[in-house]
Amino acid sequence: MKRQKVKLTTREKSELFGEGVITVILLLLLNLSIVILINLAVLNDPRLENSIYFLKKTITLWNGAHLWSWQRGFIIIMLIFDAIVVYWRLIRRYHQMQLRHVISELHYIADGHLDHRIPFIVKTDLQKVIDSINALVDSTVASMEEERQIEQSKDDLITNVSHDIRTPLTSIIGYLGLLKTQPNINDDDGKKYVAIAYDKALQMKSLADDLFEYTTLRSSTKTKLVLAPLHVNSMLEQVEAGFELEAEKKNIGFEVICRPHDLTIQADAKMIVRVLNNLISNALKYGHGATKISLIANKVNNDQVELRVENNGEQIPAKSLKKIFERFYRVETSRNLKTGGTGLGLAITQSIVALHGGEITCKSDAKLTSFIIRLPLNGPQAQ
Structure with missing residues (x-):
């Protein structure tokens, strides 16, 4: 101006x-x-x-x-x-x-x-009044824009949930309809239809569970952290062991690094494990061409711990990095749920990290995609 x-x-x-x-x-x-x-x-x-x-x-x-x-x-x-x-x-x-x-x-x-x-x-002194008016208008415009984005977010939430629920629900109704209208259907086809309907029902349950967890995490008054000493290296090895079989099927190897080896933090173990599970699952599903997933922990400045989940798979586009933690956002534009995701995993991850007083970022280039988490060493009260 x-x-x-x-x-x-x-x-x-x-x-x-x-x-x-x-x-x-x-x-x-x-x-x-x-x-x-x-x-x-x-x-x-x-x-x-x-x-x-x-x-x-x-x-x-x-x-x-x-x-x-x-x-x-x-x-x-x-x-x-x-x-x-x-x-x-x-x-x-x-x-x-x-x-x-x-x-x-x-x-x-x-x-x-x-x-x-x-x-x-x-x-x-009229200049102070002018500056205050301009600042007030800026604040009002920012608040209106924020409210508009919230309303748009609510609309997107309804649209996305409706889509993600309708798709498996349509399949369930279709296959159950076949079982109902064709009483003479053979056992093999009947078992096939029931199995498909069951898988679709599990997808709906997964979406409902993720939605409930996401909304609960967003309301900090409803979520209480159970803080306790957590040995980081042992946790990383346990998480890695849970994905070994799936990783072997995709010819992906794991690497676990913890510096120092006896690094311990105050955190909710269950939630931190959920964070790592989400990030590793994300790497296995969308890290096309990856041959290695690295789980790295480093002590930083004597008051923070940095956790990294890295893979050498396909690069995430720059335009997607800005939105990757938004709920229901998928780097892959298809919403056919072939990968089984609900689009809430990274949003839940970000909420858990925020509850611990930390922050999460993502960097990606042609060589490496890294999810970087910074957490206070002594828990959120240390912030």
């Missing part, structure tokens, strides 16, 4: 000029009246005239000169006073005009032009 001084209109300039002229006329009349009254007083009182003559002789100016005329000295004093009064009146009226312009700008913003800001620069 380009700042500028308040520009007066032609009418306002005329008004300011008229104010100055009227003030000067009134002051001249006042001065004339005072001079006449003083002259009359001096003429009617010889003692006052003698006193003035005595002051003229007594007061010495530069180079030994004396005050020549008391009237001229008095007039000079009155003119200085008049100049001060005129300046005060004009500057006061000018500030009123500035305020009028600010109020006009404020009404313009209030009419719905929230992209507009008051551009004026003034040299009075």
